[in-house]
Each structure stands twice: as structure tokens, then as C-alpha cells.
Amino acid sequence: MASSAIELLLVSLPQLAKGAGQTLAISALGIVFATLGGVLYGVLATLGKRAVNIALQIYLELFRAIPVLVWLYLVFFGLPIFFSLSIPSFWCAVLVLGLWGASEVGEVVRGALASLPRGQREAGLSIGLSGLQLYGHVLLPQALKRMTPPTINIYTRIVKTSSLAVLIGVVDVIKAGQQIIERTYESVLIYGVLFLFFFFICYPLSAASRALERRWAHS
Amino acid sequence: MTFDTAFMLSTLPAFLKAVGVTLQVGLIAIATSLLVAVFNAAVLVFRTPYLWRLVKGYVELARNTPLLIQLFFVYFALPTLGLKVSGFAAAIITMTFMGGAYLTEVLRAGVEAVPRAQLESGRSIGLSEGQLLRHVILPQAGILSLPALFANFIFLLKETTVVSAVAVPEILYTTKNYIALYYKTYEMLAVLTLLCVLLFLPLSLLLRHLERRLQHGQFGN
Amino acid sequence: MSALIEFQGFNKFFGEHQVLKGVDLQVQAGEVVVILGPSGCGKSTLLRCLNGLEEAHGGSLRLDGQDLLGPGTDWRQVRQRVGMVFQSYHLFGHMSVIDNLLLGPLKVQKRERAEAQAQAEALLARVGLLDKRDAFPRQLSGGQQQRIAIVRSLCMNPQVMLFDEVTAALDPEMVKEVLQVIQGLARDGMTLLIVTHEMAFARAVADRIVFMEAGRILEQSDPESFFSQPRTARAQQFLDKFSFVESLPKTLHKELS
Numbered sequence: 209m210a211s212s213a214i215e216l217l218l219v220s221l222p223q224l225a226k227g228a229g230q231t232l233a234i235s236a237l238g239i240v241f242a243t244l245g246g247v248l249y250g251v252l253a254t255l256g257k258r259a260v261n262i263a264l265q266i267y268l269e270l271f272r273a274i275p276v277l278v279w280l281y282l283v284f285f286g287l288p289i290f291f292s293l294s295i296p297s298f299w300c301a302v303l304v305l306g307l308w309g310a311s312e313v314g315e316v317v318r319g320a321l322a323s324l325p326r327g328q329r330e331a332g333l334s335i336g337l338s339g340l341q342l343y344g345h346v347l348l349p350q351a352l353k354r355m356t357p358p359t360i361n362i363y364t365r366i367v368k369t370s371s372l373a374v375l376i377g378v379v380d381v382i383k384a385g386q387q388i389i390e391r392t393y394e395s396v397l398i399y400g401v402l403f404l405f406f407f408f409i410c411y412p413l414s415a416a417s418r419a420l421e422r423r424w425a426h427s
Numbered sequence: 428m429t430f431d432t433a434f435m436l437s438t439l440p441a442f443l444k445a446v447g448v449t450l451q452v453g454l455i456a457i458a459t460s461l462l463v464a465v466f467n468a469a470v471l472v473f474r475t476p477y478l479w480r481l482v483k484g485y486v487e488l489a490r491n492t493p494l495l496i497q498l499f500f501v502y503f504a505l506p507t508l509g510l511k512v513s514g515f516a517a518a519i520i521t522m523t524f525m526g527g528a529y530l531t532e533v534l535r536a537g538v539e540a541v542p543r544a545q546l547e548s549g550r551s552i553g554l555s556e557g558q559l560l561r562h563v564i565l566p567q568a569g570i571l572s573l574p575a576l577f578a579n580f581i582f583l584l585k586e587t588t589v590v591s592a593v594a595v596p597e598i599l600y601t602t603k604n605y606i607a608l609y610y611k612t613y614e615m616l617a618v619l620t621l622l623c624v625l626l627f628l629p630l631s632l633l634l635r636h637l638e639r640r641l642q643h644g645q646f647g648n
Numbered sequence: 649m650s651a652l653i654e655f656q657g658f659n660k661f662f663g664e665h666q667v668l669k670g671v672d673l674q675v676q677a678g679e680v681v682v683i684l685g686p687s688g689c690g691k692s693t694l695l696r697c698l699n700g701l702e703e704a705h706g707g708s709l710r711l712d713g714q715d716l717l718g719p720g721t722d723w724r725q726v727r728q729r730v731g732m733v734f735q736s737y738h739l740f741g742h743m744s745v746i747d748n749l750l751l752g753p754l755k756v757q758k759r760e761r762a763e764a765q766a767q768a769e770a771l772l773a774r775v776g777l778l779d780k781r782d783a784f785p786r787q788l789s790g791g792q793q794q795r796i797a798i799v800r801s802l803c804m805n806p807q808v809m810l811f812d813e814v815t816a817a818l819d820p821e822m823v824k825e826v827l828q829v830i831q832g833l834a835r836d837g838m839t840l841l842i843v844t845h846e847m848a849f850a851r852a853v854a855d856r857i858v859f860m861e862a863g864r865i866l867e868q869s870d871p872e873s874f875f876s877q878p879r880t881a882r883a884q885q886f887l888d889k890f891s892f893v894e895s896l897p898k899t900l901h902k903e904l905s
Contacts, residue, residue, distance in 0.1 A: 269628060275586070278619060278623055281602070282616055285606065286612075289612055290613065327738035330734065331734060333701060334734075334801070335727065335751065336725070336728040336757075337751070337755065346740050346751075371493035371495045372493075372495060389503075396500075400500075400504075406491070407488065407491050411487060411491045
């Protein structure tokens with residue numbers, strides 16, 4: 209049993225690796241878009257513009273009220289119908305993870321920026337910094353320590369949530385595993401491997417988040 | 428593009444039932460998760476030998492893997508080991524597995540957030556450890572972790588959509604079913620979106636209100 | 649000669665509440681003006697309006713003849729000419745002292761690093777903190793941070809410096825080192841607008857005292873006449889509160905018992 213299990217794994221490795229590549233690509237792209245979008249959200253949300261804040265609030269609440277899996281179906285089925293726009297399921301997943309992640313990261317960035325003393329903004333303005341310079345040189349660098357640990361936590365959630373892509377037809381690591389199971393009936397082994405695959409990506413991330421949080425708690 | 432409103436209305440009974448299933452799965456999972464979490468948090472807080480490490484390991488494992496994999500493992504892999512479970516049971520088991528871990532962390536953090544000085548002043552007036560826990564730690568930890576607990580309840584309720592993957596007839600599964608049967612895609616997506624907004628938005632807004640009220644864990648106002 | 653700074657009929661509201669009511673104030677180049685008044689009289693708000701940190705609601709404000717309340721005002725440009733120092737210093741915590749000083753000259757004014765750095769170091773030496781050049785704000789005392797904050801503004805080569813209760817957050821033993829720096833600037837002929845509660849300092853440094861209450865300027869005069877014989881009853885009451893502490897009898901506890 210043990211040797212045959214190892215054999216099976218070795219044989220299935222290329223197929224699993226290919227699926228894992230898709231899973232990792234979706235996660236990585238989702239993380240990149242979530243980070244860029246989140247910083248933009250955080251900056252916009254701290255400008256003190258009422259109309260902007262209302263728009264961001266609606267965006268945030270929509271992504272909080274509607275589960276990510278529902279968003280995946282809405283985009284996957286909805287884009288072709290409502291906008292006659294058909295995009296591959298891979299990019300549907302990236303889009304949804306990016307937009308959802310941006311709302312979550314954005315709230316973290318907003319909170320971190322809001323926690324800075326008001327005087328930092330005024331001191332920056334008083335020496336004539338432009339808005340971009342104020343955020344780039346003064347506010348965001350100081351918010352970095354506060355926003356990094358929770359943002360890394362959101363990254364682990366993005367990686368975990370990327371698993372849902374299989375449900376809209378992406379041939380990711382789970383789909384690859386299921387195809388192997390169809391041939392071999394080794395469901396315990398394969399699902400065990402998938403379990404560990406996600407665990408070994410997510411655990412280091414959450415451990416890093418905790419370690420950084422502890423280290424920066426007093427600075 | 429026109430909405431077939433007559434068709435939408437005709438699906439209403441089925442969707443009402445689906446909302447029932449969503450709430451059922453969600454509320455049962457919340458209750459069982461909470462039971463698991465209270466036990467685990469007590470083990471962590473009192474550092475019960477051996478058991479403590481086991482709980483730590485469980486929490487890390489459950490928090491760092493996707494619900495979908497956990498669900499597929501229970502539903503597809505366990506039967507080959509002789510443990511056959513229905514989709515509904517698989518849903519409750521996995522959501523408890525995951526939810527229990529999340530809530531454990533919430534409760535533990537709540538206890539840890541009670542200031543040390545509170546324990547010291549409790550001891551200084553002669554309270555026993557049990558009295559300390561009952562009269563000083565738990566009431567404050569409860570208040571401190573209330574927003575996080577509530578946030579996780581909502582999270583679990585939303586995660587019930589994932590169990591549509593093992594044919595539990597909740598709102599998302601019902602939507603997919605109608606789309607597959609009648610091709611009324613946009614009507615059904617509209618119904619699904621509406622249901623999510625009606626179900627989850629008020630809860631989400633309530634949470635925000637609760638967070639603001641309890642931001643500093645204050646009493647008396 | 650027209651004034652360097654000119655407020656005319658200047659109004660400012662916070663919501664319904666009017667905090668500045670038709671303020672008229674002129675400051676000549678090289679003049680040191682100290683604004684006194686009870687808390688909430690609007691004196692800090694007046695300074696903040698001059699730096700564009702608060703929006704004006706009527707009246708006019710001119711700097712060197714240029715109207716600042718018009719729609720075309722580039723506040724970034726104005727702020728380079730009007731330096732401002734705050735009560736709680738607000739140094740940038742993630743930057744060393746020298747980086748705090750160079751941020752404006754390099755990023756806003758796009759000056760040469762060598763030249764800006766030479767100026768920053770000369771100014772640091774002048775306030776006695778050249779050895780703190782590479783320190784971070786949290787490693788410095790309040791008085792040291794405040795002197796650095798003053799230098800940060802000076803590095804922009806402003807025409808005017810605004811001081812908003814810059815010693816109010818400091819421990820008593822650090823007040824002197826900061827006030828000496830400001831006094832040095834006054835001696836050099838810099839235009840200064842100072843809000844403070846340090847009466848002795850105000851008397852020593854000011855060319856003119858402006859007394860404000862409830863959003864209005866009640867009187868303006870030279871320091872000697874203001875402190876010896878204020879013209880309004882309100883100013884007299886205000887001064888009495890300060891002299892009360894100084895004139896406390898030594899045997900107070902006996903009188904009370």
C-alpha cells in the first residue's frame with residue numbers, strides 16, 4: 209500500500225503540478241490586485257470626500273454581504289449575459305478575488321491610515337507636500353507596520369478562497385486531483401495531499417503575520 | 428432584456444425553502460462550533476497538558492486549509508474508509524471543524540485581552556481562581572470578543588454557500604439547479620443576489636453598529 | 649508700505665459656530681507678533697488658516713499682496729513661504745532627523761541634495777543638535793523634537809514662521825531651549841506669528857501683542873503697555889489669571905486652613 213501510494217503520487221505529480229500552477233497563479237494575481245486596489249481604496253477613503261466615502265461604503269458592503277462563491281457565479285454567468293462579455297473562468301476567479309481582496313485590504317489600509325495622528329498629515333501639508341507625496345513619503349510608510357500583519361492574513365484567505373475556482377470550471381489543483389481520483393479511486397490519499405498543499409502555503413503566511421504582529425506590537 | 432417575473436415568482440416557494448436550509452445549516456454549524464470553541468478555549472486558557480498541543484494543532488490545521496477541501500474530504504474520501512455521510516451531515520461536520528477553530532481563536536483572544544491588572548485586583552480582594560474566572564474574566568472577555576464572535580457567525584452563515592458543492596439544497600444550489608433546468612440565468616442570479624443582500628446586509632450593518640458601540644469594550648452606555 | 653500679511657474682515661466657522669469674527673490684522677515684514685487670549689478664542693485657528701490647514705469663510709487674506717482666498721491659490725506654493733510649527737512637533741516617526749529636514753527641500757522644492765543638506769546641518773548646529781542628525785524622533789526628548797520641527801520649517805526658507813503653542817506640550821525644563829531658538833529667529837529679523845501662553849516670553853520677544861477673545865481681536869499694542877496697562881477689562885482679567893500664580897503668598901496653606 210505505502211509503496212503503491214508513493215508510486216501513484218509520483219505518476220500523478222505532473223498533472224497535480226499543472227493544476228497547482230493554476231491555483232497559485234490565481235492566488236498570486238488575486239493578491240497583487242487586492243494589494244494595489246486595497247491601497248487605492250485606503251487612500252481614497254482617507255481623503256475626507258463624502259461622495260467618495262459613500263461609493264466605497266457601497267462597494268465594501270456589497271462584497272461583505274454577498275459571499276465570494278456567489279460573486280464567482282455572478283461574474284461567470286452574469287458577465288456574458290449582462291455585458292455580452294465572456295471571459296475565461298480563470299480570469300473570472302482572478303477578478304473576483306482581486307475585487308473582494310481589495311475591499312478587505314482596503315479596510316485594513318484605511319484603518320491603519322486613520323490611526324496615524326492627524327498632525328502627521330498637517331505637518332506634511334505644512335511643508336508643501338503634494339497629496340501623492342504626503343501619502344507616499346509620510347502616511348503610507350508609517351501605516352505599513354500596522355497594516356502588514358492583517359494584510360498577510362487576508363492573503364491566506366485569498367489562497368484558501370482560490371479553491372472555489374474549481375466550482376466555475378477552472379482546472380486547478382483540486383480538479384487535477386479529482387481527475388486522478390476518477391482513474392485510481394485513491395480519494396483519501398489525493399484529498400490528503402490537497403489538504404497539505406494548501407496547509408503548507410497558508411500556515412507559513414499566517415505564522416509570519418502573527419510573528420510580525422508580535423514584533424511590531426510595541427513600536 | 429426582459430425579466431420573466433412570472434417565472435421568478437413561481438420559484439419563490441423553492442427559494443423560501445432554500446433560505447430555510449441556509450439558515451438551518453448556518454445556525455446548527457454556529458451552535459456546534461461554539462460548543463467546540465468553548466471547550467477548546469478552556470483547554471488553551473488553562474493549558475491542559477497534552478490536550479493543549481492537540482487543540483493548537485487542530486486550530487492551525489483547520490484555519491489554514493480551504494473549507495472546500497475539508498468538505499470534499501469528508502464527503503468523498505471518508506466513505507472509502509467506511510464512513511458514509513450525507514451532504515447535509517458533511518456540511519455540518521466540516522463547517523463545525525472550521526468554525527470551531529475560528530471561534531476558539533476569538534474566545535482565547537478575548538480572555539487574553541482582559542488586562543492583567545484585572546486579575547491582580549481580583550486576587551487582591553481574595554477571589555478564588557474559579558470566582559476570578561466567573562466574575563471577572565468571563566464577563567469582560569465576553570464583551571471584548573462579542574464583535575469578533577458576531578463577525579464569525581456572519582462569516583459562517585455566508586460560508587454555507589460553499590456546501591452547495593455537495594448538493595445541499597441551500598440558496599446557491601437551488602439557483603444553479605434552476606439555471607441548469609430552465610436556463611433562466613439572469614432571473615435566477617437576480618434572485619440570488621437579492622436574497623444575499625436581504626439575508627446578509629442587515630447582519631453586516633448590525634455588526635458595524637455593534638463594533639462601534641463596543642469599540643472600547645465599555646460598559647454602561 | 650503694504651503689509652506682508654493682511655487679514656481683513658476674516659471669518660471662519662466650525663459648523664454653526666463662528667470661531668473668527670471679522671478679524672483685521674496686519675503684520676509687517678520683520679515684525680514679531682504674539683497673539684494672546686484664552687483657550688478657544690480662535691488664535692490657533694487664525695494661524696492654521698494662514699497655512700491653508702483650515703478653510704476660510706469670508707473676508708480677505710493676503711500674503712505679500714497676493715490674495716490667498718481666491719480659487720487659483722496654490723497652497724503648496726504658499727506653504728513653502730509660510731512655515732508652521734505645531735504644539736506636538738509632528739516629526740515623521742519613520743524618518744531620521746536629517747530625512748525629516750530634507751523631505752521638503754528635496755521633494756517639494758527639488759533642490760540639490762548637497763546644498764539642502766549643508767543648510768540643514770548648519771541649522772541643526774545652530775539649535776545645538778547636529779549630533780542628533782541621524783537619530784530617530786522617538787530617541788529624542790520633547791524639547792529636542794520641537795527644535796528639529798522648527799528647523800524642518802526653516803529649511804524651506806520661509807518668509808514667515810507660525811508658532812502654534814509650541815511649548816505647551818513640553819516639560820518645564822525644556823521650554824527654555826525652544827524659546828531661545830525662537831528668540832534667535834526674532835533677533836535675525838524674521839517675520840514671526842506666535843501663539844503662546846508663556847507671558848514672560850511674549851513680553852520679551854514681541855514687537856506687538858494682539859489680544860483675542862471669542863473670535864475677535866480686542867486690542868493690539870506694544871508689549872510694555874499691554875502688560876502694564878491693558879486697555880480692555882477682558883485683557884486685564886486674562887492677565888490677572890496669570891499673575892495670580894506668580895503672586896501667590898508663601899503662607900497660602902495657612903490662610904486656607
